[in-house]
Amino acid sequence: MKSILIIDDDALIRKTLAAHLAKQGFEVRAAEDGESGLAAAAEAAPDVVLCDIRLPDIDGLEVLGRLKESGHPAAVVIMTAYDDMKTTVEAVKRGAFEYLVKPLDYVALDLTVDKAFQVRALEEKVSYLVQERSKEYQIDNIIGRSAPMREVFKLIGSVAGTRTNVLIQGESGTGKELVAKAIHYNSPLRDEPFIVINCSAIQDTLLESELFGHVKGAFTDAHCETKGKFEIAGRGALFLDEIGDVSPGLQSKLLRVIETRDFMKVGGEKVLKTEARIIAATNHSLRSLIESGKFREDLYYRLKVVEIQLPSLRDRKEDIPDLVAYLLEKINRELRKNVRKVPAEVMKWLTEMSWKGNVRELENALTRAVILAKGDVVLKENLPLDSEDRKLFARALTSLEEVEKEYIGYVLSSVKGSKTRASQILQISRPTLDKKIKDYGLEVG
Ligand SMILES: Nc1ncnc2c1ncn2[C@@H]1O[C@H](COP(=O)(O)OP(=O)(O)OP(=O)(O)O)[C@@H](O)[C@H]1O
Numbered sequence: 551m552k553s554i555l556i557i558d559d560d561a562l563i564r565k566t567l568a569a570h571l572a573k574q575g576f577e578v579r580a581a582e583d584g585e586s587g588l589a590a591a592a593e594a595a596p597d598v599v600l601c602d603i604r605l606p607d608i609d610g611l612e613v614l615g616r617l618k619e620s621g622h623p624a625a626v627v628i629m630t631a632y633d634d635m636k637t638t639v640e641a642v643k644r645g646a647f648e649y650l651v652k653p654l655d656y657v658a659l660d661l662t663v664d665k666a667f668q669v670r671a672l673e674e675k676v677s678y679l680v681q682e683r684s685k686e687y688q689i690d691n692i693i694g695r696s697a698p699m700r701e702v703f704k705l706i707g708s709v710a711g712t713r714t715n716v717l718i719q720g721e722s723g724t725g726k727e728l729v730a731k732a733i734h735y736n737s738p739l740r741d742e743p744f745i746v747i748n749c750s751a752i753q754d755t756l757l758e759s760e761l762f763g764h765v766k767g768a769f770t771d772a773h774c775e776t777k778g779k780f781e782i783a784g785r786g787a788l789f790l791d792e793i794g795d796v797s798p799g800l801q802s803k804l805l806r807v808i809e810t811r812d813f814m815k816v817g818g819e820k821v822l823k824t825e826a827r828i829i830a831a832t833n834h835s836l837r838s839l840i841e842s843g844k845f846r847e848d849l850y851y852r853l854k855v856v857e858i859q860l861p862s863l864r865d866r867k868e869d870i871p872d873l874v875a876y877l878l879e880k881i882n883r884e885l886r887k888n889v890r891k892v893p894a895e896v897m898k899w900l901t902e903m904s905w906k907g908n909v910r911e912l913e914n915a916l917t918r919a920v921i922l923a924k925g926d927v928v929l930k931e932n933l934p935l936d937s938e939d940r941k942l943f944a945r946a947l948t949s950l951e952e953v954e955k956e957y958i959g960y961v962l963s964s965v966k967g968s969k970t971r972a973s974q975i976l977q978i979s980r981p982t983l984d985k986k987i988k989d990y991g992l993e994v995g
C-alpha cells in the first residue's frame with residue numbers, strides 16, 4: 551500500500567492532512583517533531599514524507615538532510631508558512647522533491663503527491679533493473695578455469711576498484727564486451743552508465759558527434775543540440791569497441807580528451823569535462839597497426855594503462871565442457887527448451903573444433919542445435935559439420951523454404967533479434983525480412 555508520513559507540529563494540520571490523504575487510499579502516519587518523524591520514517595519506510603520546516607526540535611531541512619544521508623528512498627516534500635528563497639534553494643540542494651507553501655493548496659498537494667509516487671515507482675524499477683543487470687555481469691558468468699582465464703580474472707579483480715583506462719584485446723567472440731561489463735559492474739560506480747560505442751560501425755564524422763555531441767547547426771543535419779557518449783557516460787564507463795578502426799583525425803581528438811579530460815561538442819565552443827573511465831577493445835593487434843602507421847602510439851599507451859589479453863578458445867580447450875554446460879543452460883532458458891544432454895562423442899567433437907569465432911561461434915552452434923533438437927539431446931547432426939562448412943546445414947534433404955526459414959531463425963538468434971543486423975547479414979531489405987519473419991511465424995528476440 552502507498553504510504554505517506556506527515557511531520558508537522560501543528561495538530562490541526564496533521565489531522566486534516568491525514569484525513570485528506572487517507573480518504574484517497576493512502577496509508578498515513580504522522581509525527582509531531584523531527585526526531586520522532588525520523589524514527590517513524592526508519593520504521594515504516596514511507597514512500598513520501600511531507601515535512602514542515604519549523605519543528606520544535608530539529609528543523610525540516612535537517613530532517614531532510616538526515617533522511618537523504620541515510621539513503622532513505624522516500625520523496626521528501628517540504629512544507630512551510632514562510633516562502634523564502636533561501637530555504638527553497640537549501641531544500642532543493644538537500645534533495646527535496648518539492649516545496650509547498652502553507653496554507654496548503656490541496657490541488658497542488660495532490661498533484662505533488664501523485665508525481666512523487668510516480669517518480670518513486672520509476673526509481674524502484676530502475677534500481678531493480680540495475681541490480682538485475684549487475685547480476686548478469688557477475689564474474690561467475692565468465693566461464694573459465696584455464697590458466698590464461700585465471701590471469702584474466704585476476705586483472706578484472708584488480709582493475710574493477712580503480713578508475714584506470716583498460717584495453718581489452720582478443721579475437722572476435724572471445725568475450726571482450728563481457729569482460730568490459732564485468733569490470734564496470736563490479737566497480738564502485740556500477741550504478742553509473744555503461745555506454746557502448748562501436749567505432750567501426752559508424753562513419754567518421756558521425757562517430758565524432760556520437761562521441762562528443764554536437765551543437766545545433768554544426769552540420770547540415772544538426773537540427774538540434776545533442777549530448778555525446780562522453781557526456782552521457784557521466785562518471786560511468788565508456789566502452790570504445792573496435793578502437794583500431796578509429797581514423798587518425800579522431801585518434802588525436804580522443805588522445806586530447808584522455809589527457810586533459812576536456813572536450814567540445816562538434817561546432818561548439820564551450821569546454822566540457824568528462825569523468826568517464828575508458829575501456830577500449832579491439833580484435834586487431836594495435837602493435838601492428840602502430841607499426842604500419844595506422845594507430846597513434848601515444849594513444850595506445852594512454853588506453854592500455856591496464857591491458858587484458860583474452861585467450862582464443864583454441865588456447866583454452868579445457869574450458870569447453872564448462873562453457874558448453876553454461877551456454878546450454880543460458881540458451882535453454884532463453885528459448886524455453888530443455889536440451890541439456892551432450893553425448894560424450896559430441897562433447898569430444900566440440901572440444902576438438904577450431905572455433906575461429908571463439909565463444910560466440912560455440913554459442914551460435916549450440917543455439918542452432920537446441921533449436922533443431924527434437925528431444926533433449928544435443929545431436930552432432932544439428933551442429934555445423936566442419937569449420938569450412940559451418941554456415942550450411944548438415945541435415946537430411948529438405949525444401950529450400952524449410953532451409954530458408956531455419957537459416958533466418960538462426961541468423962536472428964545469432965544477432966540477438968537485431969533485425970537491422972540480420973537484414974545486413976542476409977543481404978535482404980528490412981521489409982523483406984519483416985515479411986519473411988511474418989510468413990514463417992518466426993519469433994524474434
Ligand atoms: N568466458 C565466457 N563465459 C561465458 N560466456 C562467454 C565467455 N566469453 C564470451 N562469452 C559469450 O560469447 C558471446 C560473445 O562475447 P562478446 O560479445 O563479449 O565477445 P567480443 O570479444 O566482444 O566479440 P567481437 O570481437 O566479435 O565483438 C557473448 O554472448 C558472451 O556472453
Ligand SMILES: [Mg+2]
Nearest residue numbers: 723726727791
Ligand atoms: Mg564485441
